[in-house]
Amino acid sequence: MMRQVExxxxxxxxxxxxxxxxxxxxxNQENMAGELGISISAYxxxxxxxxxxxxxxxxxxxxxxxxxxxxFFNETSAVIxxxxxxxxxxxxxxxxxxxxxxxxxxxxxxxxxxxxxxVQAGKQKKK
Numbered sequence: 001m002m003r004q005v006e007x008x009x010x011x012x013x014x015x016x017x018x019x020x021x022x023x024x025x026x027x028n029q030e031n032m033a034g035e036l037g038i039s040i041s042a043y044x045x046x047x048x049x050x051x052x053x054x055x056x057x058x059x060x061x062x063x064x065x066x067x068x069x070x071x072f073f074n075e076t077s078a079v080i081x082x083x084x085x086x087x088x089x090x091x092x093x094x095x096x097x098x099x100x101x102x103x104x105x106x107x108x109x110x111x112x113x114x115x116x117x118x119v120q121a122g123k124q125k126k127k
Contacts, residue, residue, distance in 0.1 A: 014058070014072045015049040021065050022047075023092040035064050 022032060033043035036057065045051040046061075053061070062069045 014053070015047045017072050018061055018065070019047040021067065021071070023094075025065060026093050027065070032061070032064060036060055 022029075029040050029043050029047070033040045036043060042051065046053045046057070058072060059069055062071065
């Protein structure tokens with residue numbers, strides 16, 4: 001049987017886990033709210049932990065996100081992607097796309113610098 005402290009910890013993490021999973025699938029709150037038949041504000045309150053979702057609502061969210069309901073409650077199945085408030089951890093597709101863009105820009109900058117360096121080296125050899 002779970003102690004009250006453990007119950008509170010799981011309860012506090014449900015909204016967080018829902019949000020991280022939704023973001024990882026590139027779903028937005030508007031789509032989730034529409035699928036659930038609730039307002040965006042009501043859905044946002046679930047993710048922020050302001051509102052405790054009903055069992056039926058959690059089942060619906062799990063179906064939409066393609067996971068078992070236990071994902072939101074079981075410490076090990078939640079794949080502890082990131083603790084709330086930490087500055088590292090699980091990256092969404094948007095995060096990865098932004099990082100890839102930065103990497104490609106840096107690769108282009110490196111190519112340009114190498115070209116400048118080789119041009120300068122060629123000029124010095126002619127002197």
